[in-house]
Amino acid sequence: MEIIRKTKSVKLILNQFEQRDSAISTVDLIEKLNSEINKTTVYRILDKLEYSGVLHSFLGLNGIRWYAKCKNCSTSHHSDLHPHFQCTSCGKVDCLDIKITMPTIPNREVTSSQFLLQGKCERCSS
Amino acid sequence: MEIIRKTKSVKLILNQFEQRDSAISTVDLIEKLNSEINKTTVYRILDKLEYSGVLHSFLGLNGIRWYAKCKNCSTSHHSDLHPHFQCTSCGKVDCLDIKITMPTIPNREVTSSQFLLQGKCERCSS
């Protein structure tokens, strides 16, 4: 899971993330690159990009996995404690630039968290 | 989705939730009641119990759905803004009795949220 070569498929996937700023679901990515990359490959590349700190992932509504660019992550540390927002109308997901104060809970050692907000995005509520 | 009859299957499922205080995943429930109830029925009953405000649901790690007893919910309003905690070691999930202050986000109308904390529970970290 360590070494990552700059293959055609890797470039195609990274290109998708450079084109937009919002998160992309695995399903969308597979659909979009369907004629160029096999879905197994998409899953494997996303895994590696997350592992190496290029992307971070989280679950949206319906348990589908989403990926977004990392801002301050590395292989050893994922600092993605920001919440995500999914529009229940258009389905689009964004990273929110808000810091979450991780609650301390007695008798439990919290190591990470996922915070998903749902509602209507600007475009869908107007 | 409205009317719910007190059938043998409904009683069996409610009984599972009365026996414990932590959340139960759909998968566990199906497995546990496997000899008595068909999985389709389990899914359908859980849907109805959530709809009618008896249970609330959320996604755990891996996108599996979990259900837990509601405390102050009704058909019209689900007041389950509390976070959930999943132990990465034993997989058990609990509701946390903590109030979340819903962040206000410019240009977005937030209607609900899911907050999942991960780490080690008391039993697994000692």
Next chain:
DNA sequence: CCGTTAATGCAACTAAGTTGCAAATATATA
């Protein structure tokens, strides 16, 4: 340019959850 090793495609699989339909059963009413 070549050899090594990682990356890819493919096909088959797993697992969660859904759907349609016929048969069974809860419940209100007579």
Next chain:
DNA sequence: TATATATTTGCAACTTAGTTGCATTAACGG
């Protein structure tokens, strides 16, 4: 208590996200 009716159930078949093993292909360091 019997009956009508609408809800609930089981079953089988399906959908969809994600995974695995393996043989083939392609990066890239020397």
